[in-house]
Ligand SMILES: Nc1ncnc2c1ncn2[C@@H]1O[C@H](COP(=O)(O)OP(=O)(O)O)[C@@H](O)[C@H]1O
């Protein structure tokens with residue numbers, strides 16, 4: 001379980017997160033929606049300790065993100081896929097996927113390779129094991145990014161706008177993979193602008209506005225008129241995303 005209590009995050013004088021309370025149970029698929037600059041990425045980065053929090057608490061499976069001794073345990077449990085792929089350009093696809101399992105989880109090369117090949121097969125890229133990221137399309141890079149995150153067998157998969165840099169065709173191929181994962185019961189926290197995708201896969205929708213949670217509702221309630229759309233800020237966001 002991920003528990004966020006009264007989370008505040010400032011960058012100097014800029015207050016970005018202003019008291020976020022959120023808990024995510026294992027097996028839940030939660031989509032984080034909200035306008036640009038509302039603090040979605042900052043919140044995701046706080047969850048796995050990429051940003052030091054200003055105040056409040058984040059607990060991941062009983063490990064405290066702010067406790068230096070707990071941080072590695074937190075990071076083992078949470079794997080993140082980012083918008084900009086962030087694959088290591090000098091490493092082959094296979095080495096990109098096996099680096100952390102070997103160095104952080106102390107897996108043998110053989111075990112890590114076997115798992116990597118299994119993951120590559122699941123995203124139909126098993127023929128790409130020895131190529132370098134520059135030789136891949138954006139959609140392929142992102143599928144490799146997902147394999148790299150899953151290679152750590154994380155309890156929580158954190159996705160931050162993973163399709164925002166992709167054209168519609170590549171977006172569709174990546175979303176397809178995420179839909180399968182969501183249906184297999186992985187816990188997923190996904191920041192996305194793909195409203196239809198969020199509607200399809202999520203158990204819950206959390207809407208962040210100006211560093212605060214404006215709504216945290218079961219998916220159906222959020223998308224019904226009584227729920228999400230009744231708030232003008234949410235209505236505006238949804239209509240901007242083409243989902244009036
Ligand atoms: N490292 C940083 N230093 C200073 N300001 C930052 C930093 N990261 C994010 N911000 C600011 O925090 C606010 C929220 O950013 P972000 O979390 O990326 O929003 P979102 O992902 O919802 O678009 C923005 O005003 C952004 O400029």
Ligand SMILES: [Mg+2]
Nearest residue numbers: 040041042161
């Ligand atoms: Mg962002």
